[in-house]
Amino acid sequence: MIPALLGLDLLIALRQARPVRRDLASLGFTAAGVVIGFPLLTALALRQMTSAHSIVFIGLLPLATALFAVLRGGERPGPVFWLFSGAGSLAVAGFAEGAVLSRRLGGWQVISWALVL
Numbered sequence: 001m002i003p004a005l006l007g008l009d010l011l012i013a014l015r016q017a018r019p020v021r022r023d024l025a026s027l028g029f030t031a032a033g034v035v036i037g038f039p040l041l042t043a044l045a046l047r048q049m050t051s052a053h054s055i056v057f058i059g060l061l062p063l064a065t066a067l068f069a070v071l072r073g074g075e076r077p078g079p080v081f082w083l084f085s086g087a088g089s090l091a092v093a094g095f096a097e098g099a100v101l102s103r104r105l106g107g108w109q110v111i112s113w114a115l116v117l
Helices: 002-013 021-046 051-059 061-073 079-105 107-116
Strands: none
Touching (some): 021 051, 051 079, 061 079, 079 107
16 A cells, blocks of 8 residues: 555646546556566466576566567667667576576575676
């Protein structure tokens, strides 16, 4: 409830327009995903893997969100956006590589060796 109250306060303070009737279904679908879907499904996924491994999936969410924005919303981000999205995804892949190494070397050892290199 606290985030909802903070959001309401902000909407009121900045005098934002209320959603119209045709927006309510989309807003409800979004609310279900934000309030129930993402937290619940993330919690269930974390029962099957460690949080260190799950960060790879969380790290790829911005790119996945951009892809869905293109497919669903007709957005057309420019080349610079895709360049940095790709670079960010490669950084996440680098983290995944560290996760693989940590099985053999240990987590803090991989970070320490990566810093030394």
